[in-house]
Amino acid sequence: MRSTYRLGRVAGIEIGLNWSVLGLLALLMWTLATGIFPETNPGLGDNAHFAMAVVASLGFFASILLHELGHALQARREGMQIDGITLWLFGGVARFAGMFPSAGAEFRIAAAGPAVTAVLAGGFVGAALIPGVPSSVDGVCSWLGFINLALLVFNLIPALPLDGGRMLRAALWARSGDLTKATVRAAGTGRFLAIGLIGLGFVMILLGDGVGGIWLAFIGWFVLQAAGAEARYVQGSAPGMLHVRDMMTADPITTSPGATLEEAAALGRDGDPYDAYPVTEDGHVLGLLPLRVLREVPPGEWPDRRVGEFTLGRVEAPVVTGDDTLASALAALQAAPVQSALVLEGESLAGLLRITDIEDALRARAGRTPSPASG
Ligand SMILES: [Zn+2]
Numbered sequence: 527m528r529s530t531y532r533l534g535r536v537a538g539i540e541i542g543l544n545w546s547v548l549g550l551l552a553l554l555m556w557t558l559a560t561g562i563f564p565e566t567n568p569g570l571g572d573n574a575h576f577a578m579a580v581v582a583s584l585g586f587f588a589s590i591l592l593h594e595l596g597h598a599l600q601a602r603r604e605g606m607q608i609d610g611i612t613l614w615l616f617g618g619v620a621r622f623a624g625m626f627p628s629a630g631a632e633f634r635i636a637a638a639g640p641a642v643t644a645v646l647a648g649g650f651v652g653a654a655l656i657p658g659v660p661s662s663v664d665g666v667c668s669w670l671g672f673i674n675l676a677l678l679v680f681n682l683i684p685a686l687p688l689d690g691g692r693m694l695r696a697a698l699w700a701r702s703g704d705l706t707k708a709t710v711r712a713a714g715t716g717r718f719l720a721i722g723l724i725g726l727g728f729v730m731i732l733l734g735d736g737v738g739g740i741w742l743a744f745i746g747w748f749v750l751q752a753a754g755a756e757a758r759y760v761q762g763s764a765p766g767m768l769h770v771r772d773m774m775t776a777d778p779i780t781t782s783p784g785a786t787l788e789e790a791a792a793l794g795r796d797g798d799p800y801d802a803y804p805v806t807e808d809g810h811v812l813g814l815l816p817l818r819v820l821r822e823v824p825p826g827e828w829p830d831r832r833v834g835e836f837t838l839g840r841v842e843a844p845v846v847t848g849d850d851t852l853a854s855a856l857a858a859l860q861a862a863p864v865q866s867a868l869v870l871e872g873e874s875l876a877g878l879l880r881i882t883d884i885e886d887a888l889r890a891r892a893g894r895t896p897s898p899a900s901g
Contacts, residue, residue, distance in 0.1 A: 533613075539598050540610035541591065547613050554586065555579045558669070567665040574662055582666045587613060589646050589674055593681075596642035597635055604631040629700035636692035640681050647674035685716035687752040706851075709756055716753030720746045770855050770879055771848035773887040774869045778878035780804045781815055783834030790833055791820050799882065802866040804875055805837045811875045814843040816864045843868055848876055852887075855879055 533541040559572075559579035567575070594611045602608055604627060650671030654664050684694040691712045698708035727743030730736075781790050781803045794800050794817070802814040812834075819836040820828075844858040844867035858867055859881065869877040 536591075536595060537599065539595065539602075539608055542610055542612040544612055547587070551583055551587065554583045558582055562669065563665055566668070567661050570662060570665075578662050578666050582669050585666065585670045586673055589643065589670065589677070592646065593639045593643050593677070596638040600635045600638035604635060606631075606635075629696045629705075632699070633693055633696035636689045636696060640678055640689050643674050643678045643681065647671050647678055650674060683719060684712070685719040685749070685753070686712040686756045687716060687749065691716050691753075713753040713757040716749055716756070720748075720750035720753060722746070723749065768852040768887055769848065770846050770850045770852075770867075770869055771876075773852070773855075773883045774848070774877035774879045775883055776877045778804055778875075780806045780875070781833050782807050783812060783832065783837060785833045787820065787823060787828040787831045787833065787836075790815060790817075791828060800866065800878075800880065802838075802843075802864040802878075804868055804878055805833055806875060809874065811840070811868060811870060811873070813837040813839045814864055814866065814868060838863065840868075845870055846879060847871065852884065855884070 531543050531545070533543050535541065555576075556579075559576045563570070563575040563578050563582075567578070570578075590613060591611070594613075598608045598611055606627065648671075650667045653659070654667035654671055659667070681688050682690040682693075684690040686692065686695060686709065694715070695705075695708045695712035698711055699705050702708060723746030724743045725746075727739045727741070727746060730739030730742060732739075779793050779800065781793060783805055784807075790803065793803060800817065802816045805812045805815050815833050815837055823831055823836075842863060844862035844864070846855050846858050846867045846869055848869060848871060850858075855867060859865060859879075865881040867879045868875065869879050
């Protein structure tokens with residue numbers, strides 16, 4: 527990843543610059559110097575327009591950096607570790623390590639960036655309104671006020687991955703307690719927005735505004751990609767969001783209450799280690815047989831003792847469903863007398879979740895877990 531260069535540190539947070547920013551900076555300076563400032567400040571010469579363009583472009587990137595620092599500093603206040611800030615084509619991305627600690631924390635982190643942008647917009651508009659400021663300062667401040675206002679409105683659209691989408695996701699998450707569902711809904715509005723932008727872009731191209739249309743379609747395409755990535759992120763690739771269904775042993779070895787301990791002991795001779803077997807009878811799930819009974823009961827008694835005597839019933843044995851997340855499965859296992867949980871779908875046995883299944887799943891996912899980002 528040599529496309530990002532280190533700029534330095536601000537408040538202990540590393541700032542990176544993607545090469546695409548240099549291209550955008552040049553394009554922006556050219557547009558401002560030759561198109562926008564000659565129109566807003568016609569009385570000034572080319573050199574003054576060029577100087578204004580340089581100051582305004584740098585002010586624009588400083589505004590984006592301050593917006594991202596708002597996210598990052600709030601994240602640090604919420605106890606999150608910050609990997610750094612990268613400035614690139616569409617503004618900035620603050621990178622955090624780990625998942626958001628709570629819905630409230632995510633809401634405050636998402637809102638901190640637009641709050642900074644709102645203050646900047648107010649400040650620049652206010653500076654432009656001061657009586658007697660030179661025309662060039664007025665031009666630069668007006669443009670920076672306008673662009674920060676535009677950034678504020680765009681960022682507050684309630685569609686992931688925009689800040690407004692994160693605030694919406696946090697609100698849905700707080701209400702339902704289900705981060706995955708909240709993300710899928712907020713990403714859905716993001717996809718809706720993206721398709722609208724792409725469509726509008728094509729309409730503009732057809733109407734003759736080729737550059738504006740391509741830009742709009744390109745931003746739509748970016749939002750579409752990012753919204754999809756957000757949804758995929760919570761739907762499986764994050765360790766906290768692994769689901770029982772993805773980890774469990776789907777077709778576990780089972781035993782029945784009438785079987786002898788001798789028969790139960792023979793079940794696991796070859797194959798993976800089980801620490802408990804589901805006990806079923808005529809399709810009904812009765813509970814779990816913990817294998818530690820084989821250590822507690824002398825082998826001489828095994829042929830005469832029945833599995834039913836030692837079965838942990840459905841109240842004592844941990845029970846989860848395929849939809850449960852890793853976090854809730856671990857909570858169920860923590861309080862349990864065995865290190866396996868019955869996975870039930872309705873009343874039937876869908877699988878067995880063993881602690882070794884969880885270890886295998888985590889090992890398989892290690893190394894390909896992206897960290898959440900905030901734009
Ligand atoms: Zn933001």
